[in-house]
Amino acid sequence: MRKDKGMSQGVLAEQLGWSIAKISRIETAQRGIGGPDLAAVLAALRVRGKRREQLLTMAEELGRPSWWEAMAGLSAHTRACIDAEQRATRLTELSLGYVPVLLQTRGYATAVCAASGGSTGEIDERVNVRQVRQGILHKATPVELTAYLDESVLTRPVGGPAVTGGQLRHLLRCAEAPNITVRVLPTDLGVHAGLGGPFTFIEFSHGIATVLLESQECGLLLDGPDRVASFRDSVDDLDRVALGATESRALIGGYAAKFEDRSLRQPT
Known part of the structure; x- marks a missing residue:
């Protein structure tokens, strides 16, 4: 999506106040992204309307705790x-x-x-x-x-x-x-x-x-x-x-x- 918008990782990182490493880890699935962070990314990429709502809904579903996050004592x-x-x-x-x-x-x-x-x-x-x-x-x-x-x-x-x-x-x-x-x-x-x-x-x-x-x-x-x-x-x-x-x-x-x-x- 970022590439489709013609935006580099560096420019996106600068707009969000994040490191390029953080952007890279999210894009390569080394770390997840929660609703608030995704909303900030979508705003920076100017994604609006129905597509924005679909992506935020997906993030909310994926953001539900995984078994290892919900388990106490780890x-x-x-x-x-x-x-x-x-x-x-x-x-x-x-x-x-x-x-x-x-x-x-x-x-x-x-x-x-x-x-x-x-x-x-x-x-x-x-x-x-x-x-x-x-x-x-x-x-x-x-x-x-x-x-x-x-x-x-x-x-x-x-x-x-x-x-x-x-x-x-x-x-x-x-x-x-x-x-x-x-x-x-x-x-x-x-x-x-x-x-x-x-x-x-x-x-x-x-x-x-x-x-x-x-x-x-x-x-x-x-x-x-x-x-x-x-x-x-x-x-x-x-x-x-x-x-x-x-x-x-x-x-x-x-x-x-x-x-x-x-x-x-x-x-x-």
Whole structure:
């Protein structure tokens, strides 16, 4: 609409008193736009009458709280992370400690969340959020996910042998989906680009990307070409050194069998 009016992002930003970055994020769906902001944009673009009312009505409907906005107890960075996931077209995640949230079974997620403490109800709620987040992989136009897992993720007994074995089998089932790729970074690589720390490279439409850096209590979203460039390079490096999909499935299957055997040998 802005282009149809022959107006640049810079001119529109100046008229609204916004940054060009804000205009760009709205246009590339990296952030939403509420009714008051949309009304200001429409005024600047001189959109009036029925078309203006249609767009404001649509914004009002879209502005209704999403499930993660309406849910109590979620931190600001968790909400921002979920919002970015919902808008993404492709995710590339490097995991060094646990199986990625979007690929966790309920039993595995419960063990991970329990390690951070909290009541049974609080743990269950955190697990529920993780399970709902996984819906982006199964919607009509699903997000593409490539998960790079350090081999140590496969060897760590989370929740006991039965839970870990079940989780690894679940990983193999997930990897059968056309939009999900799981690749392993074997221990014998030694030092590799991923050892600097876990991250999620989030890609949106129009070639825009951001990077999520997340720890137990906080998270940070980095955007802008200069800030994400080194992470894009890291993704390229991981792609070069990780095992292929077929080799990765074989390795995961081998560890799954070991955990299943260990589970059967446990005294009842």
